[in-house]
Amino acid sequence: MLDLRNDFPILRGTDVVYLDSAATAQRPACVIEAERVFNDTHNANPLRGLYAWSMEATDAYEHARQTVADFVGAKHAEEIVFTRNTTEGLNLIAYTWAMANLKPGDEVLVTVMEHHSNLLPWQLACERTGATLRFLECTRDGLFPEEAMRAAVTERTRLVCMGHVSNVYGRVNPVERMAELAHSVGALMVCDAAQSAPHIPLDVQKLGVDFLVFSGHKLCGPMGIGALWARLELLEAMPPFLRGGEMIEYVTRERATWAEVPHKFEAGTVNAAGAVGLEAAIHYLQAAGLDAVEAHVNALTDRALKAMQAMPHIHVIGSDRAEEHSGILTFTVDDVHPHDIAAILDSDKVCIRAGHHCAQPLMKHLGVGSTARASIYLYNNTEDVDRFLDSLSSLRSRMGYGE
Numbered sequence: 136m137l138d139l140r141n142d143f144p145i146l147r148g149t150d151v152v153y154l155d156s157a158a159t160a161q162r163p164a165c166v167i168e169a170e171r172v173f174n175d176t177h178n179a180n181p182l183r184g185l186y187a188w189s190m191e192a193t194d195a196y197e198h199a200r201q202t203v204a205d206f207v208g209a210k211h212a213e214e215i216v217f218t219r220n221t222t223e224g225l226n227l228i229a230y231t232w233a234m235a236n237l238k239p240g241d242e243v244l245v246t247v248m249e250h251h252s253n254l255l256p257w258q259l260a261c262e263r264t265g266a267t268l269r270f271l272e273c274t275r276d277g278l279f280p281e282e283a284m285r286a287a288v289t290e291r292t293r294l295v296c297m298g299h300v301s302n303v304y305g306r307v308n309p310v311e312r313m314a315e316l317a318h319s320v321g322a323l324m325v326c327d328a329a330q331s332a333p334h335i336p337l338d339v340q341k342l343g344v345d346f347l348v349f350s351g352h353k354l355c356g357p358m359g360i361g362a363l364w365a366r367l368e369l370l371e372a373m374p375p376f377l378r379g380g381e382m383i384e385y386v387t388r389e390r391a392t393w394a395e396v397p398h399k400f401e402a403g404t405v406n407a408a409g410a411v412g413l414e415a416a417i418h419y420l421q422a423a424g425l426d427a428v429e430a431h432v433n434a435l436t437d438r439a440l441k442a443m444q445a446m447p448h449i450h451v452i453g454s455d456r457a458e459e460h461s462g463i464l465t466f467t468v469d470d471v472h473p474h475d476i477a478a479i480l481d482s483d484k485v486c487i488r489a490g491h492h493c494a495q496p497l498m499k500h501l502g503v504g505s506t507a508r509a510s511i512y513l514y515n516n517t518e519d520v521d522r523f524l525d526s527l528s529s530l531r532s533r534m535g536y537g538e
């Protein structure tokens with residue numbers, strides 16, 4: 136088992152049990168340090184200045200881009216656009232590719248389990264272009280049967296959007312297969328890797344997708360930095376997203392021409408310290424080994440899942456196999472509102488999430504208003520899981536119900 140808790144300053148010397156990593160992961164000292172070094176020794180506006188600090192800042196920022204490109208298996212560093220987060224990456228695609236290419240009669244296919252970030256931009260793109268939004272349903276357990284996937288893709292489909300790992304189920308979705316189906320009708324495939332990037336090695340070539348987005352803060356990096364990957368030709372053909380400084384080639388009073396990709400999509404002063412922190416987080420995960428991280432997360436998830444399955448009033452959503460959860464355990468407790476579950480656990484210093492998890496259409500599909508969710512990551516240990524289980528086992532009696 137990994138023993139990494141001490142790498143995380145916020146977890147040192149505290150008895151708080153942090154089980155909300157699917158929302159935001161904690162940051163190891165090396166990530167905080169990488170940002171500090173950048174700020175203390177290289178801080179200047181990158182990509183502009185002709186003096187040493189600015190050039191160092193540019194080098195650090197572009198080095199981070201190469202690291203992200205390698206992390207997702209991109210062929211060129213220029214295929215990485217730094218964004219604020221997954222949400223911004225998906226909006227970038229919607230405002231640029233989708234609004235420039237969709238027309239009435241076209242269809243955009245999303246799955247019913249998408250995070251709102253991978254739904255609302257497509258609602259808007261369809262509203263603006265007259266295209267139609269269609270849904271691929273999943274089973275109660277979060278599976279997409281082959282026949283349903285095949286039936287959902289039609290000659291009119293232009294774009295298919297699927298989360299790689301759902302933030303409610305935690306299961307790895309059939310993105311590769313969906314990309315094949317999308318391409319068979321000439322559609323493009325968007326992959327939301329917000330929940331998979333922290334857990335499984337990404338390879339955009341193998342996945343066969345056209346766009347992939349993720350956030351730094353879910354993989355031990357800073358908030359406010361994320362990335363979008365797309366093939367160079369695709370990025371080159373897309374109009375810019377935000378307009379202003381840094382993204383232009385030449386500007387007249389009336390119009391402008393655009394800088395080369397990826398700068399065309401990075402208007403204004405960039406988050407260079409964040410990119411450096413993201414690079415440090417990627418190196419940290421790679422040093423820990425994503426396989427070792429997953430083995431660790433799965434072992435803890437197994438311990439929690441088996442105990443929860445043995446508690447009669449607790450219902451875990453999704454697979455009954457720990458390795459199909461990516462550390463995410465979404466659950467309900469008979470008679471107890473998820474907000475009460477989270478509040479009682481908080482009184483035991485156990486942090487979990489409660490609510491609709493930004494997946495209201497999925498909650499409706501499952502017939503629940505909200506659920507509770509514990510999510511396990513590389514710094515958690517058996518003591519964390521046991522504290523969570525202890526708290527959970529006394530929950531109903533503390534709410535005045537019998538066992």
Ligand SMILES: Cc1ncc(COP(=O)(O)O)c(C=O)c1O
Nearest residue numbers: 220221222250252298302329350
């Ligand atoms: C599957 C999924 N997609 C998108 C997002 C949005 O990420 P961010 O808030 O970093 O933009 C999340 C965050 O919880 C997520 O779980």
